[in-house]
Amino acid sequence: MSRQMSLGAFLMATGHHIAAWRHPEVPADPLDFAIYRRTAQIAEAACFDALFVADSVAAPAELWASLSARSVHFEPLTLLSALSAVTERIGLIATATTSYNEPYHVARKFASLDHLSAGRTGWNLVTSDAAAEAGNFGLEAHISHAERYARAREFQQVVQGLWDSWADDAFVRDKASGLFHPPHAVRTLDHVGEHFRVKGPLNVARSPQGRPVLVQAGSSEAGRALAAQSAEVVFTAQPSLEKARAFYADVKGRLAKYGRDPNALKIMPGVFVVVGQSQAQAEDKYQAFQDLVDPRVGVGLLGRMLGNFDLSGYPLDGPLPPLPPTDNGQRSRQALLTELAGSEQLTLAQLGRRIAGGRGHHSVVGTPSQIADELQAWFEGSAADGFNILVPHLPLGLEDFALHVVPELQRRGLFRRHYQGKTLREHLGLQRPANPHFV
Structure with a gap:
């Protein structure tokens, strides 16, 4: 089978356009679970690799926030746990910051969701870019950029160590002998570092897919270095094919330093799309949102x-x-x-x-064929392994993409017609990691 692209559906409240909640076709309540349920089912029917939910642990207090729908939103892991019960195959990727969490909490929550979803979970590791978050966690000022990334590197190592607390076959559950698991099947982490002291082990069995997929979204120098060392998927904002190619080559080129194969990391730029049956219709759709800004x-x-x-x-x-x-x-x-x-x-x-729509991501406003042309050019032009799809409004914007653009990609042999696997790793073509402590 020829190389095929990955697709993520980036879910954001009423939609990615900042004025989406004002549009007459959009439910205005960002806490309406029915919107997310319908959107998830649309994406799964189209065989998307994953849903992705971003996060911030602070509500913006500025005037602009009171005029948008961005002041309130679901906590991502809670939302994805609910969506795991109304979907069967699609991956579930949630953001959790390393700046205002503790490793044991993050490891436990994502391992739990991976079991609840039968191996469909991914963790988007971020270092927090909202300064207002500091005030919710007892700090006068936000942590500096360099310190955030130093903490993130150690945080990730601790989480990964906790995920590997148990052998894959640790739990024999032998009722006759009364042995639930042998003592040698568990490993105590005993981590002592600059930022964390974590005893372990994790009180959740090893993930169905070995470990949840590790996603990273920073594109700064520190972010690229962290991604090359440990990430399995990178979400990035790139405004043009030229810049996307440069980013792709740079990050992929760093993997050899860590003994990693370039295929072990999938790079998925965000793309904001507005679909119309003609160019004029697509532009009119987009302008209807712009007029509400x-x-x-x-x-x-x-x-x-x-x-x-x-x-x-x-x-x-x-x-x-x-x-x-x-x-x-x-x-x-x-x-x-x-x-x-x-x-x-x-x-x-x-x-x-x-x-107002794409927040700096590449934008394509056009027909299904035009959008497919653009995605194909990036995918075949060494600029992307797939895309994180942003739409102006939910669920109708994603429905437009699923019903009209996905079939065009399938006709070109660029995207699956059916799920071949059951886990997020299988969808992305990523190997299941062995536990290095129980070989």
Whole structure:
């Protein structure tokens, strides 16, 4: 079989467009589970590899947030646990920050969800880019960029060690002898490091897929290094084919340093799509969302994406002001948006509207054939192993993609018609990791 792309459905409240909740076709309540259930079932029927849910452990307090639907959302693992009960095959990837969690909690929760879902779970490791999160965890200021990544590296190592606490065949459950598991089938971690002291073992058996799939979403230098060392999937925002190719080559080229095969890591850029039966219809759909954007909301979102800067005091029709490198946000996204503003000479209001849908991700507004052409060019052009699909509104935006773009990709032999495996690892073509402590 020829190489095929992976597809993730990126779920975000009422949709990815910041004004989606105002659209007449969109339920306005971001805590309506029926939206997520319907969306998950649409994605599974289309054979998507996984659902993906991002997260923040703080509610934005700025004015722009009160004019959007981004102030409240489900905790991802709780949501995906519910979705695991109404789906059978699709993967379930949740974000959990290493900055404001403890390794034992994260290891236990994801291992539990992997058992509940029969091996469909992935952990999106992030270091938190929302400075407001610090105040919810007893800190006066957000942790610095370098410190966040140093903590993340050790955090990941501890979680992986905890996931390997038990041999795959540890639990014999022999009723006759009364032996539930032999003493030699468990390993105590005894980790002592710079940031964590964790005894172990984990009180959940080893995952059905060995370990939950490890996903990483940072594209800064520190993020790329961490991904090359340990990630199995990378989510990234790349604005053009040229930049996506450069990112792909750079990250894949780092794996050899860690003794890893390039195929052990799947790179899946985000793509914001609006589907129409004609180019004009697609553009009209997109414009209907754009017309609902309050400039204050667009600029507020922009400040958040640039690294938690307050831009409310700058004129909407003026240029993006010079900003120092963020130490408490996403450096890669700040660089991307600053370059976009300069290259296209956009005002603050224009830049805010520009990112209202895709937030800096590549955007394709067009027919199913045009969208498939773009995805195929990236996939076959050494820029992507698959894509994290962002749609303006849920569930109808994903339904448009599933009903019209997926069949086009299938006709071209680029995407599966049926699930071949049962676990997320099998969907992604990733090997089940052996437990190095019980060979």
